[in-house]
Amino acid sequence: MDRLELIQLLISQKKLRNYLEIGVENGHIFFRLKSPFKVSVDPKFIFDTMRKVGKTILNPYNLTNQYFEKTSDAFFEQDADRVFTSTKLQLALVDGMHEYQYALRDVENTLRYLNDEGVIIMHDCNPQSEQAAGRFEDWQEGVWNGDVWRTVVHLRSQRPDLNVFVLDTDHGLGIVTKRKPSEGPNPNVLDFSPAQIQSMSYQEFDRSRINLLNLKPASYAYEYFSLQPSSLK
Numbered sequence: 001m002d003r004l005e006l007i008q009l010l011i012s013q014k015k016l017r018n019y020l021e022i023g024v025e026n027g028h029i030f031f032r033l034k035s036p037f038k039v040s041v042d043p044k045f046i047f048d049t050m051r052k053v054g055k056t057i058l059n060p061y062n063l064t065n066q067y068f069e070k071t072s073d074a075f076f077e078q079d080a081d082r083v084f085t086s087t088k089l090q091l092a093l094v095d096g097m098h099e100y101q102y103a104l105r106d107v108e109n110t111l112r113y114l115n116d117e118g119v120i121i122m123h124d125c126n127p128q129s130e131q132a133a134g135r136f137e138d139w140q141e142g143v144w145n146g147d148v149w150r151t152v153v154h155l156r157s158q159r160p161d162l163n164v165f166v167l168d169t170d171h172g173l174g175i176v177t178k179r180k181p182s183e184g185p186n187p188n189v190l191d192f193s194p195a196q197i198q199s200m201s202y203q204e205f206d207r208s209r210i211n212l213l214n215l216k217p218a219s220y221a222y223e224y225f226s227l228q229p230s231s232l233k
């Protein structure tokens with residue numbers, strides 16, 4: 001299972017009717033999704049009008065897409081209240097700037113518009129090397145996941161009102177959902193301050209990644225969301 005499969009399963013089986021993608025690039029994921037209300041945010045889209053038209057012919061759901069060519073911070077400041085006035089958000093992919101504080105703001109801003117059953121997926125939570133987890137300024141080539149892993153540790157430490165775990169697939173798919181009062185106290189909280197999280201080294205992370213990320217096999221998604229693997233295709 002990768003992010004595309006998971007998103008498609010959630011849309012089709014859980015009947016999620018809208019979708020926000022932060023960090024869209026060429027629309028590789030965004031344009032394929034069959035959802036009647038799709039919102040895209042990226043300071044630099046890697047597609048032009050012709051690609052939008054072509055993708056709409058292939059997938060008519062793209063006719064109603066909303067495009068915001070700006071940073072996610074600007075989108076939440078200037079547009080989100082209007083875009084989500086009458087529609088509570090049900091599904092979001094947070095895949096913009098892969099740095100701790102950026103990803104944290106994206107998740108926290110998205111949570112303000114998410115309905116109680118909504119799902120946030122964070123890409124790139126499980127870097128496999130120190131280089132992949134390095135700073136954007138230092139990145140030269142190859143995979144760059146950044147330190148979104150710190151955002152996962154932060155949410156697990158500071159937001160006991162959320163369920164947070166990472167699926168061990170596709171560079172680590174972080175899952176964030178709102179807990180219900182009926183679930184009782186959260187058994188999966190961590191106890192790190194933002195300063196401790198910021199100063200944690202990659203080696204410390206690597207030694208405890210299963211615990212820090214609440215890392216689960218990809219198949220856990222079927223159990224957690226009550227999805228049917230049979231309709232994967």
Ligand SMILES: C[S@@+](CC[C@H](N)C(=O)[O-])C[C@H]1O[C@@H](n2cnc3c(N)ncnc32)[C@H](O)[C@@H]1O
Pocket residue numbers: 021022023024025026027028029041042043044070071072073093095096097102
């Ligand atoms: C890895 S790509 C996204 C890939 C896409 N979600 C997919 O699954 O195919 C990351 C994107 O984040 C965008 N980005 C960078 N900084 C951003 C910001 N502050 N707000 C929103 N998007 C940002 C980049 O322009 C880039 O297109």
